Amino acid sequence: TQLLEQSPQFLSIQEGENLTVYCNSSSVFSSLQWYRQEPGEGPVLLVTVVTGGEVKKLKRLTFQFGDARKDSSLHITAAQPGDTGLYLCARGDSNYQLIWGAGTKLIIKP
Amino acid sequence: NAGVTQTPKFQVLKTGQSMTLQCAQDMNHEYMSWYRQDPGMGLRLIHYSVGAGITDQGEVPNGYNVSRSTTEDFPLRLLSAAPSQTSVYFCASGGGGRLGYTFGSGTRLTVV
Numbered sequence: 001t002q003l004l005e006q007s008p009q010f011l012s013i014q015e016g017e018n019l020t021v022y023c024n025s026s027s028v029f030s031s032l033q034w035y036r037q038e039p040g041e042g043p044v045l046l047v048t049v050v051t052g053g054e055v056k057k058l059k060r061l062t063f064q065f066g067d068a069r070k071d072s073s074l075h076i077t078a079a080q081p082g083d084t085g086l087y088l089c090a091r092g093d094s095n096y097q098l099i100w101g102a103g104t105k106l107i108i109k110p
Numbered sequence: 111n112a113g114v115t116q117t118p119k120f121q122v123l124k125t126g127q128s129m130t131l132q133c134a135q136d137m138n139h140e141y142m143s144w145y146r147q148d149p150g151m152g153l154r155l156i157h158y159s160v161g162a163g164i165t166d167q168g169e170v171p172n173g174y175n176v177s178r179s180t181t182e183d184f185p186l187r188l189l190s191a192a193p194s195q196t197s198v199y200f201c202a203s204g205g206g207g208r209l210g211y212t213f214g215s216g217t218r219l220t221v222v
């Protein structure tokens with residue numbers, strides 16, 4: 001089974017702090033997606049990264065795809081309470097299927 | 111608004127009862143799927159479809175049936191509900207692995 005490991009599993013920080021969450025695999029994958037899920041809702045796609053070394057920015061969120069295409073990170077600058085949620089990564093391979101990480105539960109305290 | 115619509119939002123079943131969870135999308139996506147989400151276990155794929163008339167099993171298909179008679183609809187049937195099927199169920203549709211998926215808002219099912 002080609003697992004995706006996310007770390008940390010849980011993170012609670014104060015508003016204004018910076019944070020990074022990680023998504024790692026033992027094998028190369030063709031693309032990786034990041035989703036955010038709020039309580040009582042389905043996951044919402046944030047970004048897809050497909051090229052090794054790729055960096056994408058979405059306001060205060062920076063997503064990076066590792067050069068070897070086995071890992072990815074999500075960095076949030078100056079976290080806000082609205083960033084609270086479950087962050088999920090999912091790897092896509094040659095077909096429609098996704099393999100999901102278990103998620104990082106993020107709480108931003110005002 | 112375009113998206114994935116799931117009904118019902120909440121459901122309580124007695125052990126042995128059957129029911130159908132509805133899912134409809136209006137984005138003309140070929141791919142649709144059903145997941146269950148349990149604490150600490152992430153999203154697990156139950157069944158998926160790559161087009162009308164085509165379905166296949168995912169990681170945890172036992173106890174569930176699906177059909178895909180139209181591009182828009184992908185219902186999930188619980189044949190004889192068991193307490194182990196207590197979970198939150200999500201339907202998703204998409205245009206392919208790199209394009210991402212759109213999820214419904216989920217159905218919270220409790221089997222007593």
